[in-house]
Amino acid sequence: MFISYLNCEGDSESSHSDTMSVEQLLHAVREQTESEEDSGDDDDGDDENNNNDDGGGCGRCKEADDGSESESSHTVDSTTSGAPLLRRFRRSSIGMQRKAAFRQRKMDSLGTWRKRRSASASNARRPIRIVPDWTENAVQGEHFWKPTSASGDLCCLNEECIKSGQRMKCSACQLIAHQNCIPIVNEKTQLACKPTFRDVGIRQYREQSTTHHHWVHRKMEKGKCKQCGKAVQGKLFGSKEIVALSCAWCHEVYHNKESCFNQAKIGEECTLGNYAPIIVPPSWIVKLPTKGNFKSSIRVNNKTNVTIASSKSKKGTTKRQKQKEEKKEPRAFIVKPIPSPDVIPVIVFINPKSGGNQGVKLLGKFQHLLNPRQVFDLTQGGPKMGLELFRKAPNLRVLACGGDGTVGWVLSVLDMLNPPITPPPAVGVLPLGTGNDLARALGWGGGYTDEPVSKILREIGMSQCMLMDRWRLNVTPNREVEDDNVGRSKDNVPLNVMNNYYSFGVDAHIALEFHEAREAHPERFNSRLRNKMYYGQMGGKDLILRQYRNLSQWVTLECDGTDFTGKLRDAGCHAVLFLNIGSYGGGTHPWNDSFGQSKPAIDDGMMEVVGLTTYQLPMLQAGLHGTCICQCRSARIVTKKTIPMQVDGEACRVKPSIIEMTLLNKAVMLAKRKHGRGDVQVNPLEKLHLTILRITMQQYEQYHYDKDMLRKLANKLGKMEIESQCDLEQVRNMLN
Numbered sequence: 001m002f003i004s005y006l007n008c009e010g011d012s013e014s015s016h017s018d019t020m021s022v023e024q025l026l027h028a029v030r031e032q033t034e035s036e037e038d039s040g041d042d043d044d045g046d047d048e049n050n051n052n053d054d055g056g057g058c059g060r061c062k063e064a065d066d067g068s069e070s071e072s073s074h075t076v077d078s079t080t081s082g083a084p085l086l087r088r089f090r091r092s093s094i095g096m097q098r099k100a101a102f103r104q105r106k107m108d109s110l111g112t113w114r115k116r117r118s119a120s121a122s123n124a125r126r127p128i129r130i131v132p133d134w135t136e137n138a139v140q141g142e143h144f145w146k147p148t149s150a151s152g153d154l155c156c157l158n159e160e161c162i163k164s165g166q167r168m169k170c171s172a173c174q175l176i177a178h179q180n181c182i183p184i185v186n187e188k189t190q191l192a193c194k195p196t197f198r199d200v201g202i203r204q205y206r207e208q209s210t211t212h213h214h215w216v217h218r219k220m221e222k223g224k225c226k227q228c229g230k231a232v233q234g235k236l237f238g239s240k241e242i243v244a245l246s247c248a249w250c251h252e253v254y255h256n257k258e259s260c261f262n263q264a265k266i267g268e269e270c271t272l273g274n275y276a277p278i279i280v281p282p283s284w285i286v287k288l289p290t291k292g293n294f295k296s297s298i299r300v301n302n303k304t305n306v307t308i309a310s311s312k313s314k315k316g317t318t319k320r321q322k323q324k325e326e327k328k329e330p331r332a333f334i335v336k337p338i339p340s341p342d343v344i345p346v347i348v349f350i351n352p353k354s355g356g357n358q359g360v361k362l363l364g365k366f367q368h369l370l371n372p373r374q375v376f377d378l379t380q381g382g383p384k385m386g387l388e389l390f391r392k393a394p395n396l397r398v399l400a401c402g403g404d405g406t407v408g409w410v411l412s413v414l415d416m417l418n419p420p421i422t423p424p425p426a427v428g429v430l431p432l433g434t435g436n437d438l439a440r441a442l443g444w445g446g447g448y449t450d451e452p453v454s455k456i457l458r459e460i461g462m463s464q465c466m467l468m469d470r471w472r473l474n475v476t477p478n479r480e481v482e483d484d485n486v487g488r489s490k491d492n493v494p495l496n497v498m499n500n501y502y503s504f505g506v507d508a509h510i511a512l513e514f515h516e517a518r519e520a521h522p523e524r525f526n527s528r529l530r531n532k533m534y535y536g537q538m539g540g541k542d543l544i545l546r547q548y549r550n551l552s553q554w555v556t557l558e559c560d561g562t563d564f565t566g567k568l569r570d571a572g573c574h575a576v577l578f579l580n581i582g583s584y585g586g587g588t589h590p591w592n593d594s595f596g597q598s599k600p601a602i603d604d605g606m607m608e609v610v611g612l613t614t615y616q617l618p619m620l621q622a623g624l625h626g627t628c629i630c631q632c633r634s635a636r637i638v639t640k641k642t643i644p645m646q647v648d649g650e651a652c653r654v655k656p657s658i659i660e661m662t663l664l665n666k667a668v669m670l671a672k673r674k675h676g677r678g679d680v681q682v683n684p685l686e687k688l689h690l691t692i693l694r695i696t697m698q699q700y701e702q703y704h705y706d707k708d709m710l711r712k713l714a715n716k717l718g719k720m721e722i723e724s725q726c727d728l729e730q731v732r733n734m735l736n
Contacts, residue, residue: 403433
């Protein structure tokens, strides 16, 4: 309506004193609006009575709208139609104001929504991480997500849950959210993950050396409340009620009620639980200030004078110093250990490619029980960064989760560190590979069988250190003989350091065939049983073909200066082994302990040389032995033909060469402590006196594998006398 009146007045070419202009009409509307704010009801009634005047009270305007000709000098008489026009015009202006206000509110809400959407988009752009970020872009409280399909896992968001995407679980704090809900979780500080480092200056890292509890709300919990000792019972039918609170560090659980959990526990200091001696506290790991930051240039001297260091290089800097500074890679983190008694930190290196999918599962389990920043994925740059970071940690221990090749990789990186770590860290093994001979020799078993990770960590903390010989292989080409296999042979062995064994002949040929087949069809070799079946198939094939029956004519063997080539010829050996450990080929023992001057040991500085035929090779699985050649401290092998060779399971064809084996060094390894059982001699004619000890169910669940610990924790109730012929059921009845 406002537009129609404005057009009518704009078309007028003359002005009269008895007419009302648009400006006067607007002024009158403002005055009437201020004086009659409560007249909206009357206007509504008038509006209902004047429904026939929609489009304006001017017939010429209607004619103009209909396309008919109208006079150009159309005016409105204020005495006849001014009041109705005022009411209509005022209603129109008020409606426009309301529309403008509504439009403004809509724009404001749209702007707020866009801001939230941009914030969510920035969080959504943050990648979903599996391992910690070690760059300067690392964020405190970042989660480490992995897919989960458990039926009881409910999203931590209630009303804000989008209910879209796969359910994900944080490996560190066990928080659960949908994949599309993760950006919302990242925005909420109360849903942050447990802190893994300290974002302060290097000189302030000692100001806060304690760790506080990191409480996480649980909608489902399997543990028992530490306050009342009762089990936490989950709600039925997918209830979203918080039933318990648990600490992501010490894993203590409390009921979500005032009698069990109060506000005072929120700020309490955390003891880090049962794994405190091996956990790296977040106060040790310090994030360095970024270059150019004000904190990074402040220096405080002993006289409390504050100076700001210049970023320019000093005049006395030499060219060699500049080259060293250029070679140094910028680091965003540094480990500043705070001395504390009885602390044995353990850093874990996991090879996800070993053991099928076991490595990926173990990665999340270790991140849950330890600080995620002391657990490293070897596919993300290898073990060098982790060893460099924790080189100053006291009593450092390393746990290598993988096959024998993974352990050798960690040991080789320790050799390359300059300066070396002093004292060198002890290395333990969690077997995930196929053979796992080194793990067998150290007492860790032939493979991981889904044991509780908590048990493994306790055994690592209680394991004993021992030395292991490591041997250097120096390979030079044999110039007197031409290569008979051009294109397929190599100038050197796969590894120049031997930890387990070195061999050449038929067994290396089988290992080489296996590696080539696995590289061509990796999907066919996804289980240990299938791998061993392939080894057996290839061994049976070589048993018939006997390709290496003339091996003694192609090689010359000298051990400690003595020629043993004739002994190889007399035994008809098809393969020769140099053993540093007792286990070979997945648990067999080729060396006969009754032969030789001394019983073999991994730290005696000697190798055991064994000859094998194609008949003896499969019989090793039945417990038989090979032909013992000698024990030696050095060896020299001269080959006259391209022969397959393997070092710690890595095989290749090597050109005619001269191989010299000498002792390189001794590595510190972790051997599993064996819990021996003492034999108790009992006189059957005498009565037995038994001591009655009492333990709680919680203590039994935690230390059921360690009887010595259970004895220490038990409460003595008394003694009882029983007959020696009584069985266990009778004793239980007497106790009851």
